[in-house]
Amino acid sequence: MKSASSSSQAVEKLRSLIFTGKLGAGSDHLESELAGVLGMSRTPVREALLVLEGQGLVDVRPRKGVRIKPLSPADMAEIYDVLTELESLAARNAANAHYTQGELALLSSCIDEMDRTLRAEDREGWAKADDEFHAELVRLGNNSRVSAIVSMMSDQVRRARLVTLHMRPLPTRSNADHRKLYEALRTGDADAAHRMHHAHRTETKDVLIELLRKHHLNSV
Structure with a gap:
C-alpha cells in the first residue's frame, strides 16, 4: 500500500x-x-x-x-484529429440521451466559470474550466472506450496548450461555441451537437498548431 x-x-x-x-x-x-x-x-x-x-x-x-518527450505540430495534428472525432461522437451520444437540465448542470457551471475567468483575464482558470467541460462532455457520451482513449491523450493536449495559452487572443469564441453546444444538448439536437463540436475542435487544432509552428515550439 x-x-x-x-x-x-x-x-x-x-x-x-x-x-x-x-x-x-x-x-x-x-x-x-x-x-x-x-x-x-x-x-x-x-x-x-x-x-x-x-x-x-x-x-x-x-x-x-x-x-x-517532445511534442511536434505533427503529433498534435494527429492527436487532435482523434480527439475531434471521439468528442464529437460523445456530443452526439449526449444529445441523444436527452439529459435533464439538472444532469447538464456541471456543463453549464463550467461555461459560467469560463466566462468569469475570461472577464478577469485569468487564462489558467479558463483552461482549468475548459478541461472540466470537455471531460464532462465525454462522460455524458457514456462510452467507456471513448473515455479511455481521450483520457490517454488529454495530458499531451493540455501540455501543448499551456505553452501557447498566453500567445493566443482571449478565447471568447470558444466560450460562445460551448454555449451553442450546451443548447444543442439541452434540446436533444444530436446532428447539431456533433457538427458544432467537430467544427469547434477543428478550429482549436488549427490555432494551436499554427502557434506551435510560428514560435518554433517543436520541442513542446
Missing part, C-alpha cells in the same frame, strides 16, 4: 515538473537523479515513469534513463 501511495505521489510530482517546464521537453534524466529531486527511493520513481510513459509524457529507455 505504501509503495502504491509513493508511486502516485511520484506521478503527480513528476507531472508538475513537466507541466511547469522544470523538466524541459527533450531533456534527459537518470532515474537516480529524479529520485533525488523528489526525495524518494528509486522504486516508486521507476513505477511512476512507466505510468507517465503510458500517458505519452516521457520515453523510458533501459540503461539510458528517461527523456521528457
